[in-house]
Amino acid sequence: MPTLEATLAKTALFAAHVGLGGKMVPFAGFEMPVQYKMGALKEYTAVREGGAGIFDIAHMGQVRVSGDEALEFLQYLTTNDVSKLVEGQVQYSALLNETGTFIDDITTYKLGDNAYYLCINAANRHKDVAHLQTEAANFDVVVVDESDDTTLLALQGATAQAALQPLLDIDLESIGYYKFAEVSINGCDGIISRTGYTGEDGFEIYIPNAIAVDVWDALLANGAVPIGLAARDMLRTEMGYALYGHEISDAVTPVEAKLMWITKLEKGYFIGKEAVEARKESGPQQRLIAIKLTGRGIPREHYPVSVDGVLSGEITSGMFSPMAGGVALAYVKPEHAEAGEVSVEIRGKQVAAERTVLPFVRSNVRR
Amino acid sequence: MTISANVKYTKDHEWVRMDGDIATFGITDHAQEALGDIVFVELPEVGREVEAGEAYAVVESVKAVSDVYAPVAGEVIEVNEELEGEPEKVNTDAFGAGWIAKVKVIGDGPVELMTDDEYNTFLEE
Numbered sequence: 001m002p003t004l005e006a007t008l009a010k011t012a013l014f015a016a017h018v019g020l021g022g023k024m025v026p027f028a029g030f031e032m033p034v035q036y037k038m039g040a041l042k043e044y045t046a047v048r049e050g051g052a053g054i055f056d057i058a059h060m061g062q063v064r065v066s067g068d069e070a071l072e073f074l075q076y077l078t079t080n081d082v083s084k085l086v087e088g089q090v091q092y093s094a095l096l097n098e099t100g101t102f103i104d105d106i107t108t109y110k111l112g113d114n115a116y117y118l119c120i121n122a123a124n125r126h127k128d129v130a131h132l133q134t135e136a137a138n139f140d141v142v143v144v145d146e147s148d149d150t151t152l153l154a155l156q157g158a159t160a161q162a163a164l165q166p167l168l169d170i171d172l173e174s175i176g177y178y179k180f181a182e183v184s185i186n187g188c189d190g191i192i193s194r195t196g197y198t199g200e201d202g203f204e205i206y207i208p209n210a211i212a213v214d215v216w217d218a219l220l221a222n223g224a225v226p227i228g229l230a231a232r233d234m235l236r237t238e239m240g241y242a243l244y245g246h247e248i249s250d251a252v253t254p255v256e257a258k259l260m261w262i263t264k265l266e267k268g269y270f271i272g273k274e275a276v277e278a279r280k281e282s283g284p285q286q287r288l289i290a291i292k293l294t295g296r297g298i299p300r301e302h303y304p305v306s307v308d309g310v311l312s313g314e315i316t317s318g319m320f321s322p323m324a325g326g327v328a329l330a331y332v333k334p335e336h337a338e339a340g341e342v343s344v345e346i347r348g349k350q351v352a353a354e355r356t357v358l359p360f361v362r363s364n365v366r367r
Numbered sequence: 368m369t370i371s372a373n374v375k376y377t378k379d380h381e382w383v384r385m386d387g388d389i390a391t392f393g394i395t396d397h398a399q400e401a402l403g404d405i406v407f408v409e410l411p412e413v414g415r416e417v418e419a420g421e422a423y424a425v426v427e428s429v430k431a432v433s434d435v436y437a438p439v440a441g442e443v444i445e446v447n448e449e450l451e452g453e454p455e456k457v458n459t460d461a462f463g464a465g466w467i468a469k470v471k472v473i474g475d476g477p478v479e480l481m482t483d484d485e486y487n488t489f490l491e492e
Contacts, residue, residue, distance in 0.1 A: 023403075040429040041404040230403070230429045296451070298407050298427050320406040320429065347409070347425065 011058035012151050012212035020226050028122035030059040033228040040230035041322065047198055047235055048323070048361075052157035053227035054219050061125035062150045062206060063132060066115040067141035074116055077135055077271060078108060079254060081264040085110040090178045090193050092262050095128060096272025100253040100279055104128050105244055107195065109180055117191065119152070119204075121244045135271075151212035155224060156202030156235070158364070163222035164203055167215065168192070172203070177366050186211040186218075198235035199363040237317045240290055240329060240358030246301065246316040247288060247329055256284045256331070286313055287337035290358050293326035293344065295351035303328075304345040305353075307336035315344065324360040328353075374462070375438065375480035378489065382462060383438035383480065385472075390439050393466045394426060394457060397490055402428040405457045410446040411468055417441060424467050426457065438480060441470030 008031045017024065022033030033056070035043060047053035065074060074082045080093035087110050095103040104124040109117040120128045129145045136143045155164055161172050168183055172192075175181050180193035191206040207215055220226065233243075242248045247257055253276050254263040263276060279285075293299055299318035306312055313336075318328030328344070336342075343350040374384045380398035384391045399405065409425040417423040422434035423443070446468045450456060457465035481489060 034430065035403055039404045041406070234429065296407075297409070298432075300432065320427070 009059075011056055012209040013056045013058065013216055016213055016216055017056065017226070022226070022228065025229070027229055028059050030122065032056070032059060033226070035228035035230050036226050038225070040228065040234065043225060043227045043231035044234050044322065046225040047157045047200055047227060047231065050158045052155060052159040052163045052202070052219075052224040053198075053231070054163075054216065054224040055154040055156070055227045055232055056151075056216070057154050057204075058151040058209075058212070059122035060152050061120040061122060061128065061145065061147035062152070063118040063120060063129060064111075064115070064144045064146055065118065065132070065136075065141055066144075067139070068114055069140040070114045070116055073136065073139040073141045074108060075268060075270060076139075077132065078106065079259075079263040079270060079272070079276075080108070081267040082108060082110075082116070083267070087112055088179055088181065090180055090195055092178075094248075094254065094259065094262060095131065096253070096270070096276070097250060098271060098275065100255075100272040100275030101250045102244065102248045102252065102254075102257070103131055103250065105242060105248055105259075107193075109191065109193065111182070117206075119206075124244060149209055151207050151209050151215075153205040153207070153212075153216065153219070154196055154198075154202065155205060155219060156196045156198040156200045156227075157224075158201060159223060160200070160202035163219050163224045164192070164205070166222060167218055175203075186214050194366065196365070197232070197239075197241055199239040199241075199359060199361070199365060200235070201364060201366045233317075234319055234321065237319045237327070237329070238321050238324065238359060238361045239363060240360060243317060252286070252331075253279045253284075255279045256286055256288065258288050284334055286331040287334050288316070289330055289332055289337060289342075290356050290360065291328050291330060291342050291344070291353040292324060292356045292360070293328075293351055293353045295353070297344070297346040297351045298326050299328035299330075299344045299346070299351075299353070305330045305332055306343050306345065306350065307332055307340035309341075309343075310336075312336045318344075321360055326353075327356070327360045375482060376486035376489075377436065377438045377480060379436050381436060381438050388472045389444070390441055390470050390472050391466050392423070392435075392438060392468050392470065394435055394461060395486070396461045399458045399461045399465070402426065402431060402433060404429050405454045408450040408454045408457065408467065410448070410450065411443045413443050413446060415443045416473065417443065417470065426454075435467060437470070439470070439472055440474050441472045443468050444471050445469040 021037035313332040407427040424435040
């Protein structure tokens, strides 16, 4: 039997997490902290209520795409319109199969006219890279997987900028929402974007592994609190942000996942375009809705959802929100997307829920 | 934590305090620590009869849903309704204000319950 240590990867910050009392769990092939000593609720509060939290998300993947046909290549492979990106801008996007379903959701960074940087999900990394490299054979581009050398930190919360600014020469005020800068940090090259997954102001910081511990420690010294996977998922779900393996997967298209806003059918051909157009024409096979329990209980992933007493679908992400109560995203039958009494089956009992709008709690991102 | 000679423990990290034929149930400090922040407790209905080893309550932390098992058989006569509004009491005072239910014991009671010393030894193993 392989041991846990032998089969799971560790990020450059593994020892730091253990030192901070991190409870390490398997996640996307890595040993990652689900929470630290203070516990998930206090971590959540630190980010939501005026502090700053720091998250090790180095399990995520990074791919550099460069070459004379980098733009054409990414227009062909991703759903969003890369021609609209300006240098220093980030774009939320997706990679689709020919069938229009998701290979992954990604962010695209425009480094220059012939150079882009993609951030991809940890669990999909090898699949994504293989897909990109296969397609790259038909374009004048080079695809380099930099994941193993790169640490990605997220720094999120109202005081994120104050915690990060002392480490940098550039003025962070110059980086707008979904913008980034290539920076010098601790003597190394890094990328800092005003992006995140929490609904708070904050940054994502791409740095070489060699300086990961120093930057992490400096941010802690500047008041940031370490945040584990549990609080990260609470913050993500409260915003209604899609997560691969939950709201999006190779079983749904952007039509179902309410991600047509990143799927630009008018931009020209891209992989999956025809299938998405056909699905848009025929209508989604299921619809994503946001619900809030009115009865007691916590809606959890995979709990069955009924509308007017008829089984209609299931929860994809659900949680107890300290600010909003029991909230969830669920896929239901198309005819139940707009109307009907919703209930969630919890341990054999139907618990009443109401439809609501996203985000479940107010977003404080800087627009 | 309140340690008392008439408190016994199960291998599933529940405690039971006997007072005549009334037994009070809860989960141990070790259990709440392992679960993390508790955000919901589903209490049994008063009047329900539970078997020893039967799931009688559910404790939910941020990430996990856990059944809680009855250390002894009995009829539920009282539940800690304060946990409906303040489930965190299970974290802050697992052996006191975080009690879950009281039962009137039915039958001879438990087969395999541990004393405080035995439970601490069990935790070390």
